[in-house]
Amino acid sequence: MTSSARHLLSLLIAPVLAMLLLAPAHAVPSLSNGGFEAGLSGWTTADQTGSDGTFYVQSGILSPASGSDVPAPPQGTSAAMSDAGAPGSHVLYQDFVASAGNATLSFQLFIGNRADAFYTPATLDFSTPELNQQARVDILTTSADPFSVMAADILITLYQTNIGDVLVDGYFTVSQDISALLAAHSGETLRLRFAEVDNVFISQMGVDNVRFESNEIPEPALSLLLGIALLALVATPARWRNQRR
Incomplete structure (x- = not known):
């Protein structure tokens, strides 16, 4: 030669x-039952005291409690969905262990706000005198109250409704690279939270296909x-x- x-x-x-x-050999974090085909197994629900409704398993094209028109689950036959016939604040969450690596967190959401607008005060308390009609997705510390919106408790906000958003929308995909967050909290247990609150009129938040995906070249x-x-x-x-x- x-x-x-x-x-x-x-x-x-x-x-x-x-x-x-x-090339790093880091495994991405894992979530249990991200497609909700096993019901709500692996997930925890929390409802503010006095709330009507909760997060249910959704199948078909009617919401679980109020019977509103909703799209069918985008993956498989089941999704999770908050619903009620009266005001309330509802949370669905799962804890996971962060591992350093390049990863994206993605999920599919349905937002079904049957009121005339979104109202977004800095609280998930449905009993506040303010109008409160919103949904959000965050990663929290596990020491935080499930309904907290304090900056010290929220590590990252992945999705939040805003005034002027389309009222009924979905299912749509939300995807965000959280590599920096995972690296900063490697080895720690963190909490992925889906939250919905309504005190104006009926609202739903549907959740499906929640997963971590590696960004690294295999x-x-x-x-x-x-x-x-x-x-x-x-x-x-x-x-x-x-x-x-």
Whole structure:
């Protein structure tokens, strides 16, 4: 092999070997029953004292308590959905252990606000004298009250309704890279919370297909890159020899 070929060999293989050697082997966090095909198993519900309704298992195209028109679950036959016939504040959450790695958290939501608008005071208390008609998704510390909206308790807000949003919408996908959060809290137990409150009129929050996904290049793909580089190198000297004849 000529010096030029050896130089090309190093240029092709070195970056791929670096990727193979430096690629982290972190597993993404795991959630139980993110598709709700096992009902609400693995999840915890919390309802403010005095609330009507809760989070239920949704199937079909009618909401579980009020019988409002809703879309069918987007994955499988079941989703989770808050519903009631009177005011209330409802939370659905699951704890998970953060692990350092490149990961995205995604989920599908249905928002069914049957009032005339969203009202978003800084509280999940339905009994406040203020109009309160909103939904949100956060990652909290596990020491926080399930209904807390204090900045010290919320590590990241993944979704929140705002005044002027479409009132009935979904199911739609929310996806966010949370790699930095996982790295900052690696080894800690954190809480993923879905919350809905209504004191104006009936509202639903549907949740489905909740999952963590790795953003890292899988090792088989890196190995494939190395294989392609080696094949190119095998072919290169022969091609050069043919060109020199």
